[in-house]
Amino acid sequence: MAKQHIDQDSVFEGVCNLFPNLSDEEKAKMRASFSCMFVRKGEIIYKAGDTPNGLICLSKGKAKLFKEGVGGRDQIVRMAKPVGFIGYRALFAQETYSATAQALEDSVICIIDKDALIDILRNNAELSLHILKSVATELGFSTNRTVTLTQKHIRGRLAESLIFLRDTYGYEDDSQTLKVYLSREDLANLSNMTTSNAIRTLSVFADEGVIELDGRRIKILDNTRLERISDLG
Amino acid sequence: MAKQHIDQDSVFEGVCNLFPNLSDEEKAKMRASFSCMFVRKGEIIYKAGDTPNGLICLSKGKAKLFKEGVGGRDQIVRMAKPVGFIGYRALFAQETYSATAQALEDSVICIIDKDALIDILRNNAELSLHILKSVATELGFSTNRTVTLTQKHIRGRLAESLIFLRDTYGYEDDSQTLKVYLSREDLANLSNMTTSNAIRTLSVFADEGVIELDGRRIKILDNTRLERISDLG
DNA sequence: CTAAAAATATGCTTTATAGCACAAAATAGC
DNA sequence: GCTATTTTGTGCTATAAAGCATATTTTTAG
Numbered sequence: 435m436a437k438q439h440i441d442q443d444s445v446f447e448g449v450c451n452l453f454p455n456l457s458d459e460e461k462a463k464m465r466a467s468f469s470c471m472f473v474r475k476g477e478i479i480y481k482a483g484d485t486p487n488g489l490i491c492l493s494k495g496k497a498k499l500f501k502e503g504v505g506g507r508d509q510i511v512r513m514a515k516p517v518g519f520i521g522y523r524a525l526f527a528q529e530t531y532s533a534t535a536q537a538l539e540d541s542v543i544c545i546i547d548k549d550a551l552i553d554i555l556r557n558n559a560e561l562s563l564h565i566l567k568s569v570a571t572e573l574g575f576s577t578n579r580t581v582t583l584t585q586k587h588i589r590g591r592l593a594e595s596l597i598f599l600r601d602t603y604g605y606e607d608d609s610q611t612l613k614v615y616l617s618r619e620d621l622a623n624l625s626n627m628t629t630s631n632a633i634r635t636l637s638v639f640a641d642e643g644v645i646e647l648d649g650r651r652i653k654i655l656d657n658t659r660l661e662r663i664s665d666l667g
Numbered sequence: 668m669a670k671q672h673i674d675q676d677s678v679f680e681g682v683c684n685l686f687p688n689l690s691d692e693e694k695a696k697m698r699a700s701f702s703c704m705f706v707r708k709g710e711i712i713y714k715a716g717d718t719p720n721g722l723i724c725l726s727k728g729k730a731k732l733f734k735e736g737v738g739g740r741d742q743i744v745r746m747a748k749p750v751g752f753i754g755y756r757a758l759f760a761q762e763t764y765s766a767t768a769q770a771l772e773d774s775v776i777c778i779i780d781k782d783a784l785i786d787i788l789r790n791n792a793e794l795s796l797h798i799l800k801s802v803a804t805e806l807g808f809s810t811n812r813t814v815t816l817t818q819k820h821i822r823g824r825l826a827e828s829l830i831f832l833r834d835t836y837g838y839e840d841d842s843q844t845l846k847v848y849l850s851r852e853d854l855a856n857l858s859n860m861t862t863s864n865a866i867r868t869l870s871v872f873a874d875e876g877v878i879e880l881d882g883r884r885i886k887i888l889d890n891t892r893l894e895r896i897s898d899l900g
Numbered sequence: 901c902t903a904a905a906a907a908t909a910t911g912c913t914t915t916a917t918a919g920c921a922c923a924a925a926a927t928a929g930c
Numbered sequence: 931g932c933t934a935t936t937t938t939g940t941g942c943t944a945t946a947a948a949g950c951a952t953a954t955t956t957t958t959a960g
Contacts, residue, residue: 501810503818504900511810526796527803532810555796562795563759563788569802570760576809577734577744577765584816584859585736588917618938626817628918633939649926649938667737821947851908861948866909882908882956 440470440542448517449491449544454564460554467547472540479520479535479543486525488545492516495541496603496614499533500623510624511576513602513614516541526569538616583626586667592635593664595625596645600654608653615650639663673703673775681750682724682777687797693787700780705773712753712768712776719758721778725749728774729836729847732766733856743857744809746835746847749774758784759802771849816859819900825868826897828858829878833887841886848883872896 446468450456456464470493473479479490479497492514499512499520511533514520524531525548555562582594596612603614616624622632636652639645644660646653654660679701683689689697703726706712712723712730725747732745732753744766747753757764758781788795815827829845836847849857855865869885872878877893879886887893 501814503814504823505818507818509814509817511813523803523806525803526799527807528800529804529807532807552796556792559789559792559795562792562799563785566759566795566799566802567761569799569806570756570758571762573756573802573806573809574760574762574765576806576813580744580809580813580816581734581736581742583813584742585738585740590737617936629937630919630939631917633937637939862907863909863949864947866907870909 440472442468442470445470445493445542445544448493449546452491452517452519453561455560460558463550463554464546467550468544470542470544473537473543475537475540477537479537480531482531482534484531486521486531486548488548489519489525489551490521490535491519491544491546493542493544496538497535497541498538498620499535501533507628508623509626510620513599513624515602522565523569523572526565538614538620582667586664588625588627588631588635589638589663590665590667591625591627592621592632592639593660595621596652596654596660597664598624600657605654610646610653610655612652612654617650673705675701675703678703678726678775678777681726682779685724685750685752686794688793693791696783696787697779700783701777703775703777706770706776708770708773710770712770713764715764715767717764719754719764719781721781722752722758722784723754723768724752724777724779726775726777729771730768730774731771731853732768734766740861741856742859743853746832746857748835755798756802756805759798771847771853815900819897821858821860821864821868822871822896823898823900824858824860825854825865825872826893828854829885829887829893830897831857833890838887843879843886843888845885845887850883 446465449468450461450464467488473495480486482501494516496516497514497520498510499514500508500510503509512520514535520535520543521531523529555565583591586594599612599614599616603612605611606613618633618636619629621636622629625632627635636645636647639660640647642659644654644656644663646655679698682701683694683697700721706728713719715734727749729749730747730753731743732747733741733743736742745753747768753768753776754764756762788798816824819827832845832847832849836845838844839846851865851869852862854869855862858865860868869878869880872893873880875892877887877889877896879888
């Protein structure tokens with residue numbers, strides 16, 4: 435990808451919308467320690483084990499966060515969409531990153547310097563509580579996910595992933611095609627199954643008329659049935 | 668269990684130790700909206716779906732937090748020890764409880780009223796950040812657990828659970844016996860396996876000389892080997 | 901103390917899913 | 931545009947773990 439121009443100011447405004455009730459002073463402080471960059475499709479944003487030096491925001495594009503499993507099989511633990519933060523868990527836990535972040539498309543990411551952010555948070559309890567709420571919500575998703583990934587059968591897990599992708603990225607203009615194009619392997623790593631089983635089960639869903647496949651394009655034809663498959667496990 | 672006397676003041680002091688740097692004023696406010704109660708072994712502290720009306724602290728005893736799975740099989744998502752909070756996730760996420768909390772022994776729990784707590788947090792960013800750190804750490808555990816529960820084999824999962832129980836509750840005075848006495852079913856629900864498989868695999872570990880069994884008493888004879896089993900998956 | 905219920909233990913069968921091999925299609929590199 | 935590489939698709943086999951039946955032991959209740 436050729437180097438493109440980034441309008442840092444407008445990107446910064448977008449990031450600020452994620453923080454409610456920021457004073458002008460706080461905003462100025464944040465702007466001063468704010469930087470932007472392009473990442474190309476497939477590029478690693480950070481690796482598990484790296485130390486966070488700021489709060490990263492995905493301003494454009496898509497990214498996956500995954501952990502390497504015991505048998506070499508990766509587990510995707512989060513799918514990031516713009517505008518949203520990534521890697522905040524490690525930052526606030528004062529730990530190294532527990533997962534690796536990789537861009538799924540050409541993307542724009544920004545970093546708010548750690549010290550500036552902590553400085554603001556230390557004087558803004560309202561904002562800290564707001565972030566606490568997000569992380570607590572995320573923890574709920576995570577424990578829920580643990581149960582479904584361990585207890586649902588393959589069909590249920592894949593159906594749940596498709597619903598999750600729908601809810602996260604939405605549809606194209608046709609109101610049916612998922613606005614995210616994952617490899618079968620990524621779909622498998624999201625749903626805790628082998629690539630063969632993801633391929634197989636997708637085909638079965640297509641045969642059943644629940645979805646329509648065209649390469650990585652997935653059209654959801656029957657949401658009711660998809661949800662039933664997910665719920666039954 | 669007969670109703671026993673609870674020294675609320677000393678229990679309160681124990682709870683306060685979980686909050687660093689509380690001003691006298693904040694402490695007084697908290698004390699005023701603080702209450703204690705006994706719960707007997709097996710009693711439900713709260714159910715999934717209930718609305719939290721305060722921050723609950725387990726001051727004495729042990730408790731498990733579990734979610735009902737799709738096939739009726741429960742998944743234990745957390746083991747609580749004193750002195751520590753339970754149910755804080757739902758409170759801070761402003762959601763209903765996502766898991767059910769049940770006492771594993773006769774226990775003492777306390778409740779700090781929600782409004783009083785939020786009031787304190789809204790004016791104490793340092794404390795909010797401290798809690799944010801805990802929740803972020805917990806989220807790290809949770810995603811890690813998702814991966815191990817889905818990817819490790821039965822032996823690895825059970826070994827990991829035993830290590831987890833050792834690290835959480837420690838040993839009896841003999842420095843070998845786990846200071847927690849779970850049913851085989853609870854052990855299975857912690858490790859994402861059927862009760863039969865938990866029983867079977869425990870017996871195998873005993874045969875291999877890694878642990879020693881005496882009813883619910885589990886003695887860890889060979890920590891190195893146990894950790895190897897856990898790591899291999 | 902005794903009966904009933906629950907928890908533990910063990911063997912056998914079934915099944916869901918991984919693992920592997922190989923072919924076809926799509927994509928990327930030169 | 932053509933080769934090399936990756937991704938996708940499909941069938942077959944192997945196996946880990948669930949499911950079930952039944953026996954035994956332990957705990958609970960009257």
